[in-house]
Amino acid sequence: MHSADPSPVHDPDQDQDQDQDQDQDQDQDQDHSDDQDHSDDHEDDHDDHDDHDQRQPDMVRFRAFSSVKPLVPPLNFAIVAPGVYRSGYPGKKNFPFLNKLGLKSILYLCPEPYVGDNAQFIGDQTLSLLHFPIHGNKEPFTHIPAATLRAALVALLDSRNHPLLIHCNKGKHRTGCLVGCLRKIQKWTVTSIFDEYQRFAGTKARILDQQFIEMFDTRELVYLLEHRPQWL
Amino acid sequence: MHSADPSPVHDPDQDQDQDQDQDQDQDQDQDHSDDQDHSDDHEDDHDDHDDHDQRQPDMVRFRAFSSVKPLVPPLNFAIVAPGVYRSGYPGKKNFPFLNKLGLKSILYLCPEPYVGDNAQFIGDQTLSLLHFPIHGNKEPFTHIPAATLRAALVALLDSRNHPLLIHCNKGKHRTGCLVGCLRKIQKWTVTSIFDEYQRFAGTKARILDQQFIEMFDTRELVYLLEHRPQWL
Structure with a gap:
């Protein structure tokens, strides 16, 4: 139907490792943000990139978006x-x-x-x-x-x-x-x-x-x- | 959010008229196809375009596709x-x-x-x-x-x-x-x-x-x- 996916086949184990890395990052974030205003999370994340070079630069924490107001789809959407x-x-x-x-x-x-x-x-x-x-x-x-x-x-x-x-x-x-x-x-x-x-x-x-x-x-x-x- | 729709605002009455036209077309189709093999509907439609100039040339009857086998989506698709x-x-x-x-x-x-x-x-x-x-x-x-x-x-x-x-x-x-x-x-x-x-x-x-x-x-x-x- 379509051409082969050029990216390697996904390895869940690798993701598991990655996930543990994320958890570490998150702990560091929490320490870091204790003395910051929580409404300022977006800028906080930017600072984080500078502090922790071991993190992949193009990965972002979802928290950056968390200040957006909840969205309400219509009934039966x-x-x-x-x-x-x-x-x-x-x-x-x-x-x-x-x-x-x-x-x-x-x-x-x-x-x-x-x-x-x-x-x-x-x-x-x-x-x-x-x-x-x-x-x-x-x-x-x-x-x-x-x-x-x-x-x-x-x-x-x-x-x-x-x-x-x-x-x-x-x-x-x-x-x-x-x-x-x-x-x-x-x-x-x-x-x-x-x-x-x-x-x-x-x-x-x-x-x-x-x-x-x-x-x-x-x-x-x-x-x-x-x-x-x-x-x- | 996006630019204005350049096409005129839809008029349901007009559609109703169009629909009646379609019904007429359909009657003509039926008369026409009585002496044709039904499995040949797609070609039949092409002939129709030549025969009935009053029909918009880019409109086609759905019947052209009706020979396709039914499709079965998976459960809860x-x-x-x-x-x-x-x-x-x-x-x-x-x-x-x-x-x-x-x-x-x-x-x-x-x-x-x-x-x-x-x-x-x-x-x-x-x-x-x-x-x-x-x-x-x-x-x-x-x-x-x-x-x-x-x-x-x-x-x-x-x-x-x-x-x-x-x-x-x-x-x-x-x-x-x-x-x-x-x-x-x-x-x-x-x-x-x-x-x-x-x-x-x-x-x-x-x-x-x-x-x-x-x-x-x-x-x-x-x-x-x-x-x-x-x-x-």
């Missing part, structure tokens, strides 16, 4: 494929996390328009909102319209929209159906598709959704070959 | 980050799927050596096997050795090993611990890390694993800054 993410409805506390993804568009599957913080977020970030209003499957009379879902898939398969985040309310049902149909295009077995669907839907898994995915006819899908993602 | 995948123990029926990932290495977390089909697979594909033998957490006396897990993380954070597949037996516990520790380095909140852990472990989630992830000290981690992945 995951990577679907390179450049395609999925989640529940993102809120203000998720925006710093989403910023790191460098999104170009949001593929939004609820009927309600984008308002408030979210509308401002896509404006601030100059994101394209790809809005495909869908009511989730609900027995006995509400069914996901196949034409709208096909249109959403066409937008999803256009790599000019990537990186892209798919979301609905919980990231379980409508998002699960769209991702399930994408997996059919990727030729995944139905067993694997349902396994993934259930991983996100959990106890809320809907037979109607799985029926929709199983019956979805990928042969009816027409999309831009020129702009399809590389992984397809 | 998912994308962790760009170039990093996770799963349960892959077997022979998963190899065509894994081939499509263009893997460079496999990060393997069970104590048993690689044998049989799997040993042959990594030989055939000239993959590097990064083997970090770990026994999963088990009450009361078996605990994942933090030093080995740190060594595995260092290999995982070296982008020269990517694309890389992490796997253990079920892709739940040992893999879940390694990915959980990676998420700590990515500064995810513990709530989000546990949510992801539980998505894969399901009813088999282990408190000891979650304890391990929570207590794991990222400050003790030393890795090659020069080769860290872009997404970190």
